[in-house]
Amino acid sequence: MTGDEREALQQPISNAARTLYLLGLRPDHDPSSGYSAPIHYKTLLTLVNDAHFQVKLGRDINELLGELITAGLVALNESQSLEQSLNGQQVMLPLAQSPKDAFQQTHGNWHAMHREWQPEDSVFEDLATLVGLIDKAYSEHELGEFIAYWLGRPQMQFSPFQWTQKFVFQLRQKRLAYGAPRQQVGLQTVTTQAGIEVDDNARQLMEKYRKKEN
CATH class of the missing domain: 1.10.8.1180 (Helicase, Ruva Protein; domain 3)
Structure with missing residues (x-):
C-alpha cells in the first residue's frame, strides 16, 4: 500500500467503504494499469456486511464507491456512473500506483x-x-x-x-x-551563455600595461 492510500483512508469515510477498498478492490487490482478486477456485487456484499452493517443491493455498493471517489481512492471513466450498475466493470485505483x-x-x-x-x-x-x-x-x-x-x-x-x-x-x-x-x-x-570572455591575447595586453603602470 502506498503512503497516499494510507492518508486517503484516514479521511472521514465509513469503515464499510474502507473494507470495500482494502478487501474488495485493492487485492486483485492490476498494478500496471491501476484498474481493479471486475466488480461482482454479490462478492462485495459478503465482504462488507457484518453484525453492525448490512447492505443488500448493488446500489448500496455504489454508495460506498461514492465515498471512495470523494476520498480520491477510486475513479470512474467517462462512460461509468454511480447511477448505473457497475457489476462486471473495472474501476481505477489512482493512488495504488507506485512511481515505477x-x-x-x-x-x-x-x-x-x-x-x-x-x-x-x-x-x-x-x-x-x-x-x-x-x-x-x-x-x-x-x-x-x-x-x-x-x-x-x-x-x-x-x-x-x-x-x-x-x-x-x-x-x-x-x-x-x-x-x-x-x-x-x-x-x-x-x-553560449551571455557574458564577457577574455582571450589569451587580451590577457597578455592587460598584463603588459599593468607592468608599465608599476
Missing part, C-alpha cells in the same frame, strides 16, 4: 502529435542523462519545430515515452551540429 508503475504507463496510451504536446519531465531528464545530453535546456522554438514536424504526419502514433525519446534525440542531434553562438564541450556544442 506511473513511469511504465508512459509506454501506453499511444497518440498522434498535437499542438499542446509537452515532453514527459521525468522521462526527458532520464533519457537526456542516458544519452549524455549536456545542454538540457530547450527553447519554445525548438519545441515548436518538433511539434510542427510531426503534426504533418498525423498517421504516426507513439507512446508518451517514445515521443519524449524522439524529442531528446532531436535535441542531441542539434547539439552535435555546428552553429553560432555555441561553444564546444567534448563532442557536443552547447548554447
Whole structure:
C-alpha cells in the first residue's frame, strides 16, 4: 500500500467503504494499469456486511464507491456512473500506483502529435542523462519545430515515452551540429551563455600595461 492510500483512508469515510477498498478492490487490482478486477456485487456484499452493517443491493455498493471517489481512492471513466450498475466493470485505483508503475504507463496510451504536446519531465531528464545530453535546456522554438514536424504526419502514433525519446534525440542531434553562438564541450556544442570572455591575447595586453603602470 502506498503512503497516499494510507492518508486517503484516514479521511472521514465509513469503515464499510474502507473494507470495500482494502478487501474488495485493492487485492486483485492490476498494478500496471491501476484498474481493479471486475466488480461482482454479490462478492462485495459478503465482504462488507457484518453484525453492525448490512447492505443488500448493488446500489448500496455504489454508495460506498461514492465515498471512495470523494476520498480520491477510486475513479470512474467517462462512460461509468454511480447511477448505473457497475457489476462486471473495472474501476481505477489512482493512488495504488507506485512511481515505477506511473513511469511504465508512459509506454501506453499511444497518440498522434498535437499542438499542446509537452515532453514527459521525468522521462526527458532520464533519457537526456542516458544519452549524455549536456545542454538540457530547450527553447519554445525548438519545441515548436518538433511539434510542427510531426503534426504533418498525423498517421504516426507513439507512446508518451517514445515521443519524449524522439524529442531528446532531436535535441542531441542539434547539439552535435555546428552553429553560432555555441561553444564546444567534448563532442557536443552547447548554447553560449551571455557574458564577457577574455582571450589569451587580451590577457597578455592587460598584463603588459599593468607592468608599465608599476
